Amino acid sequence: MDSASFTSPAKINLFLDIRGKRPDGYHETLTWMQTIDLCDTLTLARSARDFSTLRSDNSSMPLGKRNLCIKAYEAARAAAGDAVDSVEISLKKRVPLGSGLGGGSSNAASVIKGLNVLFSLGMTDEKMSKIAAGVGTDVPFFIRGGAAIASGRGEIISPLPSLPAPIHLLVAKPEASVSTGEAYKWVKGYKGERDLDREETAARIASGDLQYVMDRMFNCFEEIVFGRLPALAALKSKLLDAGCVKAQMTGSGSAVFGICPDEKTARSAASALSADDDTLFVAACRTI
Known part of the structure; x- marks a missing residue:
């Protein structure tokens, strides 16, 4: 080869x-x-x-x-x-x-x-x-x-385990990017106490419990990064307005993803958001 x-x-x-x-x-x-x-x-x-x-x-x-x-x-x-x-x-x-x-x-x-x-x-x-x-x-x-x-x-x-059916998503990024190193400096001194039980999470995923997935969504960077880059907070609101039922920043940013009820909604939302001048990248995706 x-x-x-x-x-x-x-x-x-x-x-x-x-x-x-x-x-x-x-x-x-x-x-x-x-x-x-x-x-x-x-x-x-x-x-x-x-x-x-x-x-x-x-x-x-x-x-x-x-x-x-x-x-x-x-x-x-x-x-x-x-x-x-x-x-x-x-x-x-x-x-x-x-x-x-x-x-x-x-x-x-x-x-x-x-x-x-x-x-x-x-x-x-x-x-x-x-x-x-x-x-x-x-x-x-x-x-x-x-x-x-x-x-x-x-x-x-x-x-x-994998979910029985994929989650349909909308992923978007504004022009601003976030350096991971800078983001960790912004959260200096933060020490979270939230837990994530692996056995419960595995069981809920295997049963296809999408509500559990949304209920557990959390990103400790989001509030701090949004405070420094308001465009990201605005982008999250746009995803929700476009039809996402839950939205959140991923990693240390600057992309935001939203969970959509179905593929049609994800594609329609992506089409609508692609016309937004402040959004550099947008795509309808699904989990794999």
Whole structure:
């Protein structure tokens, strides 16, 4: 096999709370994440060069060693040794940057999984997750995707069952982006106490209890980020006005997602919001 292409899905945080700062400088978090069918496309091709390269159709994306894709390649090569040769990574972006949708982390996970396929490394999900943990906070989650509760600094993953039917969503992002590092500075000193019971959550999901999902939705960043960027609060209101039954910011922002009663409502809302001059990106999606 000389090349292979992979989809690289975005995620939403249905629940996100910070439990405080750890001695190692990272934050202790508790989050419920879910992949959605808003996806980048990543292609890995064997290269005759002595080094690996990354190219993308998004000129705003950082390249070289600042990009998580290259960091993921180097981590996987360090783990696999001579079994991994140089590659050319081509990335077609659809997930907006600076949105809290996890695009960069998902791309990094796709590199690790892609190298496993391209070079027939035979790595298990557990092995790939261990490599991913050294690359970035949300990267281990994307090794399996789906629904999961993540804790620690994001490396402890407890998979959840899939809902019997997908949730239809509207995802939107204003022009403003949010730096994750800045967002954590804004919540400095915050220590949440909300809990998320894995067994109850798994049982409710398996039974298709969408009301439970909406009742548990929470993001500790939302109030603080909205206070600094009122355009995000306005965007959330627009999603609700467009027909979403519940809306929330994902990650540290700046994207906001809304739960829609059905696919028709999601598509109609996306069409209406696409005409809004203050909304940079909008898409009708569903959970996967």
